[in-house]
Amino acid sequence: MxxxxxxxxxxxxxLLRVPIVETLGMRxxxxxDDMTTVxxxxxxxxxxxxxxxxxxxxxxxxxxxxxMAQLFLVSSAERPARTINLTVDYLxxxxxxxxxxxxxxxxxxxxxxxxxxxAWQSERDKPVAALHGHFLLARxxxxxD
Amino acid sequence: xxxxIASLDKRIELMRQNMDGMTQVVPWARExxxxxxxxxxxxxxxxxxxxxxxxxxxxxxxxxxGAITTLLDNLCGMACAASLEEFRxxxxxxxxxxxxxPADSGRDxxxxxxxxxxxxxxxxxxxxxxxxxxxKVIATAQGAFAINKPRPKASLGVPE
Numbered sequence: 001m002x003x004x005x006x007x008x009x010x011x012x013x014x015l016l017r018v019p020i021v022e023t024l025g026m027r028x029x030x031x032x033d034d035m036t037t038v039x040x041x042x043x044x045x046x047x048x049x050x051x052x053x054x055x056x057x058x059x060x061x062x063x064x065x066x067x068m069a070q071l072f073l074v075s076s077a078e079r080p081a082r083t084i085n086l087t088v089d090y091l092x093x094x095x096x097x098x099x100x101x102x103x104x105x106x107x108x109x110x111x112x113x114x115x116x117x118x119a120w121q122s123e124r125d126k127p128v129a130a131l132h133g134h135f136l137l138a139r140x141x142x143x144x145d
Numbered sequence: 146x147x148x149x150i151a152s153l154d155k156r157i158e159l160m161r162q163n164m165d166g167m168t169q170v171v172p173w174a175r176e177x178x179x180x181x182x183x184x185x186x187x188x189x190x191x192x193x194x195x196x197x198x199x200x201x202x203x204x205x206x207x208x209x210x211g212a213i214t215t216l217l218d219n220l221c222g223m224a225c226a227a228s229l230e231e232f233r234x235x236x237x238x239x240x241x242x243x244x245x246x247p248a249d250s251g252r253d254x255x256x257x258x259x260x261x262x263x264x265x266x267x268x269x270x271x272x273x274x275x276x277x278x279x280x281k282v283i284a285t286a287q288g289a290f291a292i293n294k295p296r297p298k299a300s301l302g303v304p305e
Contacts, residue, residue, distance in 0.1 A: 023176065083210050088241075
């Protein structure tokens with residue numbers, strides 16, 4: 001209660017300053033350590049005009065940001081983690097609609113974390129894409145390299 | 146089927162003549178601003194120019210990995226198109242990206258993709274992102290692409 005800024009407030013404030021987040025038009029709905037990300041549909045997110053499908057790169061970027069945001073929310077690092085690797089499974093075509101995302105930190109170690117994330121549209125049980133990745137945590141007070 | 150894309154050699158020639166158009170018809174590629182620079186049989190090169198609006202690390206001023214995902218995903222798909230004997234639409238099944246080192250701020254990123262194996266239904270690709278040469282990569286990628294059957298319904302994502 002006496003803390004100046006909650007982790008969620010820190011994250012929300014931070015995301016406002018990241019250009020790629022604005023370019024995508026991504027938003028976050030944060031409640032404590034629980035978060036759903038939203039990617040409102042825009043024409044510029046399309047990858048294939050003839051079938052009006054979202055670009056895999058836009059979906060991948062959204063999922064990577066979702067995973068990093070959730071990791072920031074549950075860790076105490078001062079800066080966002082760095083991606084070591086990630087795999088995105090494309091499960092269904094992303095339609096010309098809003099996309100939602102949620103991530104779960106599977107393991108939070110001292111230096112690294114394992115995170116999964118999923119994106120879906122009108123039906124939660126029919127994911128459009130799933131991500132699994134490893135991230136290198138920024139250590140508090142560590143010198144920047 | 147359009148005669149000009151029926152054979153692989155003709156299709157590669159068409160891709161070469163049309164390198165700017167290949168990204169102009171993809172809105173998200175237009176947004177990130179990457180360009181195709183070279184096409185060979187089964188191999189495609191491109192460049193992602195440094196751009197402020199793609200920055201993901203505001204301290205180091207480095208573009209977000211998502212821009213590399215976009216670049217390599219798209220180039221891998223194009224490498225499939227430059228590899229399949231018959232014209233087919235492909236869709237990304239999965240893409241794995243490993244980050245070897247951070248990109249430098251302010252520098253363009255070169256992408257190179259190769260389609261190294263094709264079965265009846267799947268094309269396998271790998272890709273590299275770097276500033277100068279593949280000796281010092283920023284990221285490597287490995288992707289599998291589903292080859293859609295030559296029916297309009299399949300390319301529309303309609304279940305069979």
